Amino acid sequence: MSTQRSPRKKTAPTRQKSTQKYSPASMIARRIDQVAEVLGQVLQWEHPADAVLSQWMRKQKNMGGRDRAEVTNAVFDVLRHLRRYRYLAESGVGSGSRRLAILGLINTWDKDVREALDAGEQSWIEHVITLDGMEMPFAQRYSLPDWLAQQILSMPDSEALAAALNTEAPLDLRVNPLKAERDTVLAQLSEGEMARFKPKATAYSPWGIRLRGRPFVANWPQFEKGEIEVQDEGSQLLAALVAPKRGEMIIDFCAGAGGKTLLIGALMRSTGRLYAFDTSASRLARAKPRFARSGLSNIVPVVITETNDTRIKRLHGKAQRVLVDAPCSGTGTLRRNPDIKWRFHAPNIDHYVQIQREILERAAKCVAPGGRLVYATCSVLPQENQEQITWFLQHHPHFELMEVNPIIAPRSPDLTMAGPYLELRPDYHHTDGFFAAVLQRKTDTV
Numbered sequence: 001m002s003t004q005r006s007p008r009k010k011t012a013p014t015r016q017k018s019t020q021k022y023s024p025a026s027m028i029a030r031r032i033d034q035v036a037e038v039l040g041q042v043l044q045w046e047h048p049a050d051a052v053l054s055q056w057m058r059k060q061k062n063m064g065g066r067d068r069a070e071v072t073n074a075v076f077d078v079l080r081h082l083r084r085y086r087y088l089a090e091s092g093v094g095s096g097s098r099r100l101a102i103l104g105l106i107n108t109w110d111k112d113v114r115e116a117l118d119a120g121e122q123s124w125i126e127h128v129i130t131l132d133g134m135e136m137p138f139a140q141r142y143s144l145p146d147w148l149a150q151q152i153l154s155m156p157d158s159e160a161l162a163a164a165l166n167t168e169a170p171l172d173l174r175v176n177p178l179k180a181e182r183d184t185v186l187a188q189l190s191e192g193e194m195a196r197f198k199p200k201a202t203a204y205s206p207w208g209i210r211l212r213g214r215p216f217v218a219n220w221p222q223f224e225k226g227e228i229e230v231q232d233e234g235s236q237l238l239a240a241l242v243a244p245k246r247g248e249m250i251i252d253f254c255a256g257a258g259g260k261t262l263l264i265g266a267l268m269r270s271t272g273r274l275y276a277f278d279t280s281a282s283r284l285a286r287a288k289p290r291f292a293r294s295g296l297s298n299i300v301p302v303v304i305t306e307t308n309d310t311r312i313k314r315l316h317g318k319a320q321r322v323l324v325d326a327p328c329s330g331t332g333t334l335r336r337n338p339d340i341k342w343r344f345h346a347p348n349i350d351h352y353v354q355i356q357r358e359i360l361e362r363a364a365k366c367v368a369p370g371g372r373l374v375y376a377t378c379s380v381l382p383q384e385n386q387e388q389i390t391w392f393l394q395h396h397p398h399f400e401l402m403e404v405n406p407i408i409a410p411r412s413p414d415l416t417m418a419g420p421y422l423e424l425r426p427d428y429h430h431t432d433g434f435f436a437a438v439l440q441r442k443t444d445t446v
Contacts, residue, residue: 028116031067031109035074035101042075042339043097049079049339069214073168074104079338080166081107083143084133092124103128142166147346148331151381157427161380164427169335172202173209173217174231174259178266178295182207185222194220204415204429205236207263226293231259234332234424234431238325238376239263240411241404241422241436247272248320253363254278255301258287260325265296275315276301312362320371324363326356328377328384332433335426349383356384360392364399370443373399376422376436385435386421392439402438 042052053075057068078085078100089099102121105113106129114122133141139149142162152158152165175182182201186209189199197215202208210233222228239260244250244267252261255276265274274296278284281303291299302311329352330340360375367373375392377384393399404422408415417423422436 024111025115028105028111028113031070031074032098032101032105032113032116034071035078035104036095036097038071038075039078039100039104040097042079045339045343048337048343049075050337065216070105070109073108074101076168076338077108078104079342080334081143082338082342083140083145084136085143087136087140088128088131091127093120099124138162143341145341145345148341155380160427161425164425165331165334165433166338167335167426169232169333169426169432170430171211171214171217172231172233172236173199173211173228174205174236174263175207175209176227176229176262176266176294177207178270179225180222180227182209185209185227188222202233202236204412204431205233205240206411208233208236224293226295229259229262229290229294231263232432234378234429234434235259236263237408237412237415237422237424237431238323238374238434238436239267240408241376241438242321242323242372242374243407243411244268244321245272249273249275249315249318250321251275251277251315251319251323251363251366253322253324253359253366254326255287256280256283256325258284258290258299260323261287261299262290262294262296264321264323265299266294268298270296270298272298274299275319277304277312278302279304279306306358312366315366317366317368319366320368321374322363322367322371323374323376324359325376325378326352326359326384328352328356328379329381330378331380332378332424332426332435335432349381353383353388356388357391360388364392364396364439364441367399367441369441371441372402373439373441374436375439376434378432378434380425380433380435385423385437389421389437389439396439398442399439400442402440404436404438407438 038053038056042049053072085100085103088103089096092099102113114125138153139146143166144162152162155161175185186199186201198212199209202210217223217230242264244264246269249272250264252264255261255278258276261274261276268274276284276299284301284303288301304312329344329349330337334341364373379385393401401420403420404417424431424434426433
């Protein structure tokens with residue numbers, strides 16, 4: 001959401017003095033009502049939260065950037081802490097959406113929400129803020145559905161991971177290495193109006209810039225010229241793991257909006273041929289303006305079918321690199337999409353596991369002898385990650401697992417993994433949760 005200064009509002013006729021209508025208490029009450037209204041729609045789970053919020057915002061013609069940000073922050077805070085907030089709301093009064101809105105605003109707003117509460121609500125809030133969250137069960141404390149809480153509890157440093165997944169993700173930019181140098185762009189963003197977002201170089205990606213806040217970067221000159229894109233640092237590192245070379249034939253098998261495709265193409269210096277595959281024509285259509293803005297000429301967007309696509313068959317055994325950023329549960333992106341944990345259910349994992357295996361089967365056929373298949377997800381679940389690699393190697397003995405550290409070291413020397421995989425976590429690396437494995441096809445196979 002934009003954090004630009006709100007436009008001056010026109011004075012509307014009122015029955016009371018404007019000082020009464022726009023008193024602090026009435027402004028707070030209006031904000032509570034706005035957040036409660038959005039939550040009433042989001043919690044029906046008919047559509048993703050960001051889509052519901054975007055549609056609601058379009059109807060708020062007179063709402064400024066700061067007001068929009070305050071509503072957005074409160075709504076997403078509630079989604080992050082929904083299970084815990086619902087428990088706390090049980091002892092309150094009024095509608096459920098209103099109680100949740102109050103809790104979300106208390107946690108995110110710099111104003112004292114209690115000014116607009118009645119005596120019963122104030123008494124409830126005074127009780128709530130004295131409760132010790134650490135005394136709650138793990139799933140309730142970190143607002144996780146039971147199935148996901150069990151998964152996270154089985155992982156190292158589970159408390160830290162669960163807590164990190166409930167934080168707000170930063171905004172990362174990625175410099176287009178075909179058009180600009182990071183140091184140059186960083187210097188530009190550190191001057192004038194943009195300096196208030198405190199830009200700094202990312203810790204691991206050599207192309208990343210991290211911002212504080214949520215600026216609307218689409219109207220920045222660097223964005224318009226194709227010098228920067230919005231992309232999480234973890235996603236940038238996946239392109240480094242592909243390690244593309246000039247003149248190669250490379251396939252981004254699940255290109256989606258094209259973020260990784262753009263970086264891979266730039267690292268190829270716009271040489272060779274880079275196929276951007278996706279089963280969705282609309283997704284690739286949305287990526288085309290990004291491709292054009294980037295200055296790349298080696299990208300070939302291709303809409304593929306889910307089975308027996310003749311265009312894929314023509315590329316069997318020809319690609320030096322194939323990236324499969326597979327459809328997945330998205331549990332590594334809960335900082336950005338907290339509603340996923342409430343919209344997603346345990347049986348869905350098996351569905352995604354099957355889809356991932358089908359895509360791996362098709363993508364593996366395109367890898368040339370000596371070439372590499374890079375499998376990646378934005379999930380933290382082992383069923384979608386390590387267990388998929390175990391399955392793949394059992395069924396494809398002509399591939400072998402490669403260690404990621406030597407591959408990624410030239411681009412990111414400060415990033416070291418404990419095992420053969422790339423395993424990024426928000427609590428360890430301050431990125432989204434990402435997994436990746438590099439599989440090389442043996443040269444003595446046909």
